[in-house]
Structures are given as structure tokens and as C-alpha cells.
Amino acid sequence: MESLSRAGQEMSLAALKQHDPYITSIADLTGQVALYTFCPKANQWEKTDIEGTLFVYRRSASPYHGFTIVNRLNMHNLVEPVNKDLEFQLHEPFLLYRNASCQYTVSGFMTRMTVTG
Structure with missing residues (x-):
């Protein structure tokens, strides 16, 4: 996980919970991604009009x-549930998913992430 202060983690979690009250914790994040379709x-x-911080x-x-x-570009965030219908392929530094x-999508320019739990 990229380094966030304790206060930064709490602020990010609170902001995410405003959109989804069922979020319990941040598993990982990367500071800058750009979304392509x-x-x-x-x-x-x-390139789409979505880029910013990626939170898992x-x-x-x-x-x-x-x-x-x-x-960071507008008020429309990307939200994707991780379920059986989501397919991932990692081609560093890109994460492709369907x-x-x-819809085939790629998040680019991200650092390596490890999601546990």
C-alpha cells in the first residue's frame, strides 16, 4: 500500500464510506491511475475522463x-464490485479487466498492488 498517514487513511476511508456505507477498510491504493476503454x-x-487515486x-x-x-477530473468516480463476473489480467504497469x-478496460500507470484478505 502506498504510504498514507493514519489521518490520511481515516479521511480516505470516511470519504469512501459516504458513497458506500458497507466499506470497512482500504486493502490497497495507488496514487495515480488513468482509465482507458x-x-x-x-x-x-x-482514454476516458476518469483518472485519480485507485482504492481497493x-x-x-x-x-x-x-x-x-x-x-480528479470531474465528479464521476469509477466504482466496480469484485465478483465472479470480473476478469483481471496484470500486464505491468497496466491492470486490464473486463x-x-x-467492457474491456485498462487502468494504467499504477504501481504494483498486493490485495490480501
């Missing part, structure tokens, strides 16, 4: 894990 027609990755968290209700990108809607 794959455009099949152009056969290329396109634990929840007290199902699904028991999730992640969010707290967007969600239940079969």
Missing part, C-alpha cells in the same frame, strides 16, 4: 471487495 471499431484503447477496499456485505477510482457488461 477498448474501442473494437478502431482496434485501440481510448473490503466491504461488510456482498460483494465483499470492490475498487474505485476517485476522479466487467459483467463485457
Whole structure:
């Protein structure tokens, strides 16, 4: 986990809980990611208007894990539950995933993360 002071951890957790009261703890984070989606027609990755801090968290209700990108560009954060429909591939420094809607997405420029529990 990137270094956050105790006060910083508590502030981040409180901010996340405003959007999801079932969040119990932050499992990991990275300070800067940018979100891209794959455009099949152009056969290329396109940058979205979402970039910021990525938080991986634990929840007290199902699904028991999730992640969010707290967007620095606008008020629209990315929120993804971690469930059986979510597929991941790590191609450092990129994390590719496909969600239940079969949308291929990549979060780029992230540091290595280890999620436990």
C-alpha cells in the first residue's frame, strides 16, 4: 500500500464510506491511475475522463471487495464490485479487466498492488 498517514487513511476511508456505507477498510491504493476503454471499431484503447487515486477496499456485505477510482477530473468516480463476473489480467504497469457488461478496460500507470484478505 502506498504510504498514507493514519489521518490520511481515516479521511480516505470516511470519504469512501459516504458513497458506500458497507466499506470497512482500504486493502490497497495507488496514487495515480488513468482509465482507458477498448474501442473494437478502431482496434485501440481510448482514454476516458476518469483518472485519480485507485482504492481497493473490503466491504461488510456482498460483494465483499470492490475498487474505485476517485476522479480528479470531474465528479464521476469509477466504482466496480469484485465478483465472479470480473476478469483481471496484470500486464505491468497496466491492470486490464473486463466487467459483467463485457467492457474491456485498462487502468494504467499504477504501481504494483498486493490485495490480501
